[in-house]
Amino acid sequence: MSTASRSLAPTVTRRAQARLGIVLVLPVMIVTALFFLFPLGNAVYYSLVDFDGLNPNPPFVGLGNFIRMVEDPAVWHALGNNLIWILVGTAAPMVVGLLVAMLLWTVRRGGAIYRVIFFLPYVLPGVAIGIVWGWIYDPVNGLLNQFLRSIGLGAWATGWLGEPDLALYAVLLTAIWAGTGFAIVIFLSALRNVDTELVDAARIDGANSAQRLWFIILPQIMPVFLMVLTLTLVGGFSVFDIIFVMTAGGPANATEVLGTYAYDQAFVLNNIGYGTTLALLITILSVPIAVLLNRLQRRLSLQGTGA
Amino acid sequence: MMTATAPAERDRRITELADPESGHDRSRIPGGRRSPAQVALHVLLAGMAVFVLMPVILVVSTTLKTPADVRVNPFGLFSSFSLQNIIDAWTVGRFSDYVLNSFLLTVPSTAIVVVVSVMAGYTFARLPFRGRTVLFYLVVLGLLVPFFTYMIPLYFQLRGMGLLDTLPGAILVLASTGTSFGTFFMRAFFSDLPQELEQSARVDGASEVQIFTRIMLPLVGSGIGALTVFTFLANWNNFLIPLLYLPSGDFRPLTAGLYMFTSGRSLDIGPLAAGTLITILPIIVLFVVLQRQVTQGFISGAVKG
Numbered sequence: 079m080s081t082a083s084r085s086l087a088p089t090v091t092r093r094a095q096a097r098l099g100i101v102l103v104l105p106v107m108i109v110t111a112l113f114f115l116f117p118l119g120n121a122v123y124y125s126l127v128d129f130d131g132l133n134p135n136p137p138f139v140g141l142g143n144f145i146r147m148v149e150d151p152a153v154w155h156a157l158g159n160n161l162i163w164i165l166v167g168t169a170a171p172m173v174v175g176l177l178v179a180m181l182l183w184t185v186r187r188g189g190a191i192y193r194v195i196f197f198l199p200y201v202l203p204g205v206a207i208g209i210v211w212g213w214i215y216d217p218v219n220g221l222l223n224q225f226l227r228s229i230g231l232g233a234w235a236t237g238w239l240g241e242p243d244l245a246l247y248a249v250l251l252t253a254i255w256a257g258t259g260f261a262i263v264i265f266l267s268a269l270r271n272v273d274t275e276l277v278d279a280a281r282i283d284g285a286n287s288a289q290r291l292w293f294i295i296l297p298q299i300m301p302v303f304l305m306v307l308t309l310t311l312v313g314g315f316s317v318f319d320i321i322f323v324m325t326a327g328g329p330a331n332a333t334e335v336l337g338t339y340a341y342d343q344a345f346v347l348n349n350i351g352y353g354t355t356l357a358l359l360i361t362i363l364s365v366p367i368a369v370l371l372n373r374l375q376r377r378l379s380l381q382g383t384g385a
Numbered sequence: 386m387m388t389a390t391a392p393a394e395r396d397r398r399i400t401e402l403a404d405p406e407s408g409h410d411r412s413r414i415p416g417g418r419r420s421p422a423q424v425a426l427h428v429l430l431a432g433m434a435v436f437v438l439m440p441v442i443l444v445v446s447t448t449l450k451t452p453a454d455v456r457v458n459p460f461g462l463f464s465s466f467s468l469q470n471i472i473d474a475w476t477v478g479r480f481s482d483y484v485l486n487s488f489l490l491t492v493p494s495t496a497i498v499v500v501v502s503v504m505a506g507y508t509f510a511r512l513p514f515r516g517r518t519v520l521f522y523l524v525v526l527g528l529l530v531p532f533f534t535y536m537i538p539l540y541f542q543l544r545g546m547g548l549l550d551t552l553p554g555a556i557l558v559l560a561s562t563g564t565s566f567g568t569f570f571m572r573a574f575f576s577d578l579p580q581e582l583e584q585s586a587r588v589d590g591a592s593e594v595q596i597f598t599r600i601m602l603p604l605v606g607s608g609i610g611a612l613t614v615f616t617f618l619a620n621w622n623n624f625l626i627p628l629l630y631l632p633s634g635d636f637r638p639l640t641a642g643l644y645m646f647t648s649g650r651s652l653d654i655g656p657l658a659a660g661t662l663i664t665i666l667p668i669i670v671l672f673v674v675l676q677r678q679v680t681q682g683f684i685s686g687a688v689k690g
Contacts, residue, residue, distance in 0.1 A: 106501050114530075
């Protein structure tokens with residue numbers, strides 16, 4: 079569209095457009111340069127020096143921070159937790175979100191109310207969510223243990239966030255509670271665009287409901303499916319708020335992820351250079367995945383419109 | 386005529402996406418309104434709704450207990466009634482300050498994001514010039530790189546600029562985290578407007594500025610509305626930026642205040658519940674009142690992304 083206007087418009091118009099364009103784009107460029115590009119460049123610099131936050135001329139260590147990172151078992155442990163977080167924390171909202179969206183798709187009345195309720199946790203701040211779920215998991219008075227006792231499963235009652243084997247999954251459940259509403263609403267909007275005549279035709283041809291879902295409905299919502307997948311996956315690398323508030327990486331580092339580990343290194347232990355290197359790792363890992371999935375999504379959307 | 390209907394058409398489409406009662410042909414679904422299948426469906430969905438709402442119910446319940454009851458039975462639902470916890474949180478707990486600070490941070494930063502993004506989005510959609518593509522990629526790079534990556538150098542940069550622990554510093558950083566998405570989002574809205582619109586205005590002698598402000602701007606109202614609500618929510622909920630860049634606590638907003646409250650006096654569950662309620666109440670009200678715009682914003686934001 080823009081190239082068309084460039085070739086069609088006379089020179090006077092083009093000059094006027096360029097003048098206005100440069101003026102209008104100036105504020106965003108100033109903000110971007112000052113508060114994003116400059117600190118991002120500095121992040122690369124910090125990763126190459128041993129900065130303690132005070133020394134104005136920190137010693138250059140080359141790839142020392144990166145070597146230290148590879149040799150640090152805590153990094154691998156945190157990365158493993160990130161992977162669990164990404165796998166479970168992506169799969170669960172996608173599956174549950176699709177199922178609930180299908181239910182809402184078939185409900186005749188009152189769908190709007192459910193949709194508002196299911197989406198609500200997604201707009202709440204992570205700090206508030208973390209505090210309230212901390213109460214639900216409370217070992218003595220928590221609602222979860224109260225509930226287990228009331229249905230005769232009191233033996234299962236435990237200090238959910240205090241158990242190294244359970245804490246990560248307890249926090250994950252909270253994150254799934256908070257994030258699934260987003261998947262539900264997006265999937266529901268995609269399902270409304272599904273060609274119902276195709277679904278009916280498949281029904282008449284004798285396809286059962288599982289076949290209709292797999293062969294007719296899923297392919298049509300695939301681009302949206304991949305889009306939600308990308309957003310959740312990339313978010314999984316930079317998870318911070320909810321873990322920081324609920325467990326701060328504990329107990330005994332059981333819930334440490336790259337985000338909380340980088341925060342501790344930089345702001346608690348003053349290893350600024352090393353902390354920044356860890357934070358860079360988050361980008362290095364998440365950007366290629368985002369780009370790859372985005373490409374795939376684009377190709378599928380183009381196929382969808384082409385067919 | 387033709388040209389004016391196209392954006393309206395797009396708006397209608399997005400609204401339809403966000404509106405459960407339209408778009409889909411309900412008559413195709415088997416089973417009447419009161420069929421057993423529909424009743425079972427509602428029972429299932431209502432059960433899920435209770436599960437989803439339980440944490441919010443818990444906050445309200447604990448907030449409205451008497452302090453004595455909180456000590457004995459903090460999480461038993463609605464076992465007593467008192468407003469003491471709200472009063473304590475508001476006065477002793479400094480939540481009145483935190484509310485004010487949340488507005489002082491959120492309103493200006495949201496305004497900056499919307500104004501800057503509308504201007505930039507229009508340029509990247511409709512005002513070509515040499516080097517524009519490179520600038521666009523630099524802005525959109527912000528969507529790919531998590532804030533985490535550069536938050537540490539930004540801390541020392543703000544300290545050097547004298548902006549650490551100041552309202553303007555935190556407002557500018559909050560705004561900067563929203564402009565990538567905002568620009569990308571508004572560009573999509575301006576790109577959808579038909580070419581004939583500006584051409585006919587140009588023939589009528591309108592300047593480029595007039596085309597932008599008088600013709601194009603009024604047509605993306607729904608986009609601006611969605612971006613405003615979306616950015617307001619994101620900035621209100623932001624935790625890391627005030628935690629890192631407002632360390633002294635003079636300008637602490639609700640999220641950071643709530644966190645400090647937990648680490649300071651973790652046993653004061655009553656006022657903590659009240660503080661949590663004060664933090665989420667504006668969001669719930671905003672969300673329920675504007676739920677159509679909010680979900681529409683999230684959907685169109687995600688789909689356009």
